[in-house]
Amino acid sequence: MSKEEMIRTAVIYSAAEPSEEQKARFGRFLKNKYGTDVDLTWEMSNAFPGGFRLEVGSDIYDWSVGGRFRQLRDTLVKVPTNNGNIIPLLKESISAWTPEAMAEQVGEVLTVGDGIATVGGLGQATFGEILLFADGVRGMVQDIRKDSIGCVLFSDDESVTQGSSVKRTGKTAGTPVGEGFLGRVVDSLGSPVDGLGDIEASGYMPVEAPAPAIIDRQPVDTPLETGIFSIDSMFPIGRGQRELIIGDRQTGKTAIAVDAMINQNGKDCICIYVAIGQKTSSVVQIQQTLKKHGAMDHSIIVTASASDPAPLQYIAPYAGCAMAEYFMHKGKDVLIVYDDLSKHAVAYRALSLLLDRSPGREAYPGDVFYLHSRLLERAARLSDEIGGGSITALPIVETQAGDVSAYIPTNIISITDGQIFLESDLFFAGQRPAVNVGLSVSRVGGDAQTKAMKKAAGTLRIDLAQYREMEVFTQFASDLDDQTRGQLEYGQGLMRMLRQKQYRPKSQHEQVITLVMALAHTMQGIDADEVNNFIAGLIEHFEEEHRDVCERIDSTGVLDDDLKKEILDISAKYREKYKVA
Secondary structure, three states, X not given: OOHHHHOOEEEEEEOOOOOHHHHHHHHHHHHHHHOOOOEEXXXXXXXXXXXXXXXXXXXXXXXXXXXXHHHHHHHHHOOOOOOOOOHHHHHHHHHHOOOOOOEEEEEEXXXXXXXXEEEEOOOOOOOOEEEEOHHHOEEEEEEEOOOOEEEEEOOOOXXXXXXOEEEEEEEEOEEEEOHHHOOOEEOOOOOEOOOOOOOOOOEEEEOOOOOOOHHHEOOOOOEOOOOOHHHHHHOOOEOOOEOEEEEOXXXXXXXXXXXXXXXXXXXXXXXXXXXXXXXXXXXXXXXHHHHHOOOXXXXXXXXXXXXXXXHHHHHHHHHHHHHHHHHHOOOOEEEXXXXXXXXXXXXXXXXXXXXXXXXXXXXXXXOHHHHHHHHXXXXXXXXXXXXXXXEEEEEEEEOOOOOOOOHHHHHHHHHOOEEEEEOHHHHHOOOOOOEOOOOOEEXXXXXXXXXXXXXXXXXXXXXXXXXXXXXXXXXXXXXXOHHHHHHHHHHHHHHHHOOOOOXXXXXXXXXXXXXXXXXXXXXXXXXXXXXXXXXXXXXXXXXXXXXXXXXXHHHHOOOOHHHHHHHHHHHHHHHHHHHHO
16 A cells, blocks of 8 residues: 555544544644545544554554643753753643654564564654664665665663554664763663763764765865884875775784774774674673773774674764764864674674675675775864864775775775785794784875874885895895895894884884984894894984974974984984993
């Protein structure tokens, strides 16, 4: 039956039959509401004391005592607290409340299973709208068909049965947001899961929102320093950028993201970590790590663990992005980590198959590219006219045996502004972080570096690429000439220089001093196993004996020729003493 046919008939349920005058008033009301004549019939029912219930298709007008009480309850739920004293506000709300003949659209569950419900009778429901099921179970419209809609459920579906009623809420899926979420761990719906009590929200934002328009953005030219030597020097990340972290399982992808969050201490940058399909123990470990290093105070963790239903895993990154947008529109800088979008795509694939959508490549639905593009495009640096805030996104993707040409990795590579590729062979060889210099890239490049870092990095990438090409000759080391052997030792020293301990981000002056010294071949002749000890001692020497050099680099971000010469002179003198020692 079409929508037009459904609204041409209406049924009124009440204990007593309405009079002809009352029927005429009902007729006038329905014609004004729906713009057409409606056939009204009456059925006796004692289920609605003190009033009646009018059903017009999926629209229900409940004018019984229970219906008016629900209206009053919904009004009181919206009353804001006033330092814990809500009695005056309740009195004012009750005195000003007037019941209204409001339509409730109610449908019926046709089928339910595996977290998916098929609902009939809600012809006006919209995509992404929240529906209310039995026992308060909430769901979201994800599939609209001719005679029914497909809905994903956000909690256990045991209480939802075939034939049970479903009510529209008129609200799109959203999450509470606010400053109160800092330092907390919440689920995909914004509810706290860390046992630290309720969170007072400052607002409510939709999880799906359009990306900022081009006219509302500004170029990405402000560094977001990760404190990771190999990234800041060769593949810099700017505020508002999207940089993919990609690699096989257990190659240090999450470690890079956590280090970047720790490095934001004292830099007025809010961090959001979204865990999708992770073990709960892993999320707790990350929370403890951030707390230990003083980064939890400016961070939010949004978790949809592996034990959570697929709908919660699907909505988690959008909820995290909505929280980030709240701060961005207040002019603040936000770093958000999606760990990881491979599991997000798997969750969406499960939902799509259960919703009977046609599978495509690798059984993923055809809109899986749009799934991630509409999420990552929301990362931006806003223009100064609308606050100048930014969201920097670090999506993580897991590969199988280093296959970056798989479906999901290639999709996300094409959306992001570069990728940090972590190689298993480098990781197992002891190179931590295991960044592959050849496959990694930042499309923002030097624009996201300070002048000091850009000048100091110089020929680092070229030198490392040359070393990787010559590395094959190391097995013939005894037969090499002195020049070739010297180049190999120089390359080995650079690779050791890029090794870095976890949870130990480096400051700008540490990186600049090390780069200037290393690219001038100051470390030549030092055994590869001693490189890191030499660098640590050199930095300590600068911080103790030449603090002014460190402060000039950190405060100005500029490396002029005089400062570079001073760094080289100090490094050369330290090298002579180190050699003697």
